[in-house]
Amino acid sequence: MSKKDNQDQDDAARAVGALGGLVIITGFIAAIKDWLGLGWPATVMLIVGVLLALGYGIWKAKGLIRRLMAGDTRSPAPPSQETAVEPAGAPALDVAVHPELTEALVRTGAIARDEVIPLHDVHAQEIPGYGIRYTFLLPKGRTHEEVSKRLGPIASMLGVTRLHLKVEASRRNEREVTIVKLDEPPFSRIFEPPTRKEIKAYKGLALGHEVTGELCGITSLEKTSILVAGMTQTGKTTLINGFITCLLIAYGDEYDLVLLDGKFIGLAPFARIALRYQASDDPAVLEEILDELLAIVHKRYEERKKARLERKPEPKFRPIVFIVDEAADFYADNGAKGRKEAVARVEEKSRQLVSKSLESGVSVIMMTQRPDKDAIPVNVRAQFQCRVCLYVDSEGAAKVALGDSYFTTRSPIHPALLNPEIQGQAVLFARGQSTLIRGFNFPETFMWEVIDETYERRKNRLIAAPESPRKKAIDLMRARQVDFMTTADLAEALNVVEANPIAVGKTVSKLLGVAPHKRSGGVRGYRLADLTAAAMSDS
Numbered sequence: 001m002s003k004k005d006n007q008d009q010d011d012a013a014r015a016v017g018a019l020g021g022l023v024i025i026t027g028f029i030a031a032i033k034d035w036l037g038l039g040w041p042a043t044v045m046l047i048v049g050v051l052l053a054l055g056y057g058i059w060k061a062k063g064l065i066r067r068l069m070a071g072d073t074r075s076p077a078p079p080s081q082e083t084a085v086e087p088a089g090a091p092a093l094d095v096a097v098h099p100e101l102t103e104a105l106v107r108t109g110a111i112a113r114d115e116v117i118p119l120h121d122v123h124a125q126e127i128p129g130y131g132i133r134y135t136f137l138l139p140k141g142r143t144h145e146e147v148s149k150r151l152g153p154i155a156s157m158l159g160v161t162r163l164h165l166k167v168e169a170s171r172r173n174e175r176e177v178t179i180v181k182l183d184e185p186p187f188s189r190i191f192e193p194p195t196r197k198e199i200k201a202y203k204g205l206a207l208g209h210e211v212t213g214e215l216c217g218i219t220s221l222e223k224t225s226i227l228v229a230g231m232t233q234t235g236k237t238t239l240i241n242g243f244i245t246c247l248l249i250a251y252g253d254e255y256d257l258v259l260l261d262g263k264f265i266g267l268a269p270f271a272r273i274a275l276r277y278q279a280s281d282d283p284a285v286l287e288e289i290l291d292e293l294l295a296i297v298h299k300r301y302e303e304r305k306k307a308r309l310e311r312k313p314e315p316k317f318r319p320i321v322f323i324v325d326e327a328a329d330f331y332a333d334n335g336a337k338g339r340k341e342a343v344a345r346v347e348e349k350s351r352q353l354v355s356k357s358l359e360s361g362v363s364v365i366m367m368t369q370r371p372d373k374d375a376i377p378v379n380v381r382a383q384f385q386c387r388v389c390l391y392v393d394s395e396g397a398a399k400v401a402l403g404d405s406y407f408t409t410r411s412p413i414h415p416a417l418l419n420p421e422i423q424g425q426a427v428l429f430a431r432g433q434s435t436l437i438r439g440f441n442f443p444e445t446f447m448w449e450v451i452d453e454t455y456e457r458r459k460n461r462l463i464a465a466p467e468s469p470r471k472k473a474i475d476l477m478r479a480r481q482v483d484f485m486t487t488a489d490l491a492e493a494l495n496v497v498e499a500n501p502i503a504v505g506k507t508v509s510k511l512l513g514v515a516p517h518k519r520s521g522g523v524r525g526y527r528l529a530d531l532t533a534a535a536m537s538d539s
């Protein structure tokens with residue numbers, strides 16, 4: 001028998017079956033009609049009505065049994081305007097629900113279709129001029145993670161963008177979530193830079209404003225290194241200048257700055273108060289500074305070890321902040337002779353410094369406008385625990401800046417969504433948490449004022465400092481009005497008499513407590529700036 005013959009027989013059997021069913025139903029209705037003595041239309045309507053009522057009764061009974069099994073003995077809430085708006089897809093439970101939140105969470109899968117956000121579990125608070133803050137409880141068994149990882153779709157349900165939303169988890173309860181919904185895109189209005197009082201009152205070191213205007217930053221620089229990335233002209237240098245200004249206001253003389261200005265101008269305002277300031281993009285200069293800092297780290301490590309062995313308290317070290325502007329240039333092999341080897345050396349030494357320095361009070365901040373894979377070697381950038389990413393135009397660049405696994409973290413913010421027209425906007429990613437901030441843009445006069453005050457304070461400490469070879473060298477250079485003296489001249493002035501020039505160099509360097517500087521032409525000596533910076537930070 002062919003396939004077609006089989007098909008024809010199946011169709012015929014189905015038609016006969018349907019006819020049989022129709023005859024039985026008609027017979028059944030006719031029997032009821034005769035029994036009740038009604039006409040045909042009335043009998044059909046009566047049967048349909050009975051079936052609908054039965055369906056409703058079964059659905060009601062099911063809801064009651066489910067509530068009793070869940071241990072919910074609350075009496076149904078009084079009907080309110082809120083219950084009138086049923087979230088799409090959610091069953092009508094006898095509790096007043098928050099329609100907007102319930103619908104957004106159900107539709108995005110943060111809660112199930114038969115779950116709701118009861119109105120009595122929502123606290124909505126107006127933030128004048130900004131938007132609204134909802135603090136609410138998720139249904140039992142749900143956690144804030146369900147909301148955090150769906151912020152994009154939730155924003156879409158609430159009729160805004162991801163950047164309009166800020167989510168906070170509770171420290172008290174897994175089910176408690178706070179969502180701030182902004183009326184306008186973030187940073188549509190300009191925030192005034194913070195005052196000295198506000199900076200000092202902030203618990204930690206402020207990096208910028210949050211979307212609602214509060215200060216935001218890092219808890220402390222101790223054990224923190226920061227990678228700042230963003231495309232050109234997005235506001236990296238301004239953000240870090242603001243950060244240094246806050247550091248000087250909040251901690252005054254408690255920190256030393258070592259600045260390597262790869263952009264030749266970005267960090268220049270702070271040159272006068274830095275322990276060391278250099279404007280260069282030469283890997284050899286970075287290597288020299290890395291050697292100096294690694295020596296300090298090593299020395300401090302030995303001191304800590306000794307204290308441990310002798311069961312003495314952990315020694316306190318004066319913190320050093322090493323900031324490199326436009327770091328990528330130092331790791332670029334431009335094909336020049338010896339460059340490849342120099343780059344390989346600075347790469348390894350940078351990795352060592354960033355990974356080992358924190359315990360010894362040396363923090364590293366690197367900035368780059370080229371967040372591409374090879375710009376800052378992965379084994380160096382992987383060491384930064386705190387990341388700041390300004391506008392970048394791709395996911396790849398965002399991953400370089402914020403880490404490869406950034407988009408699997410809780411509530412990530414895609415930096416490509418930031419408005420590049422609003423400079424200084426950045427995603428601050430620290431301790432697994434993302435916060436949208438905008439760096440401070442202090443007026444130059446304010447920054448200069450803070451720098452000059454710091455300089456005066458340090459100078460006064462220097463004047464009051466006891467006589468030392470370094471102080472003598474500084475006085476001599478100032479008297480002669482020179483900014484550099486050779487090792488040989490200083491040896492004479494300090495009465496260093498040794499037969500061997502290498503031994504002379506070592507003794508002078510030890511007396512001055514500063515590494516010598518090599519001028520073009522290979523002449524070794526000491527710069528007034530390095531000596532004063534070292535004296536200011538010591539005294």
Ligand SMILES: Nc1ncnc2c1ncn2[C@@H]1O[C@H](COP(=O)(O)OP(=O)(O)OP(=O)(O)O)[C@@H](O)[C@H]1O
Nearest residue numbers: 231232233234235236237238369423424439440441
């Ligand atoms: N928070 C801010 N508020 C207002 N303007 C800002 C802010 N941050 C930066 N700008 C402005 O944006 C411009 C670029 O800033 P900046 O030089 O800091 O960017 P950058 O990322 O370091 O640039 P590049 O990498 O090209 O050197 C400057 O004109 C600066 O005044």
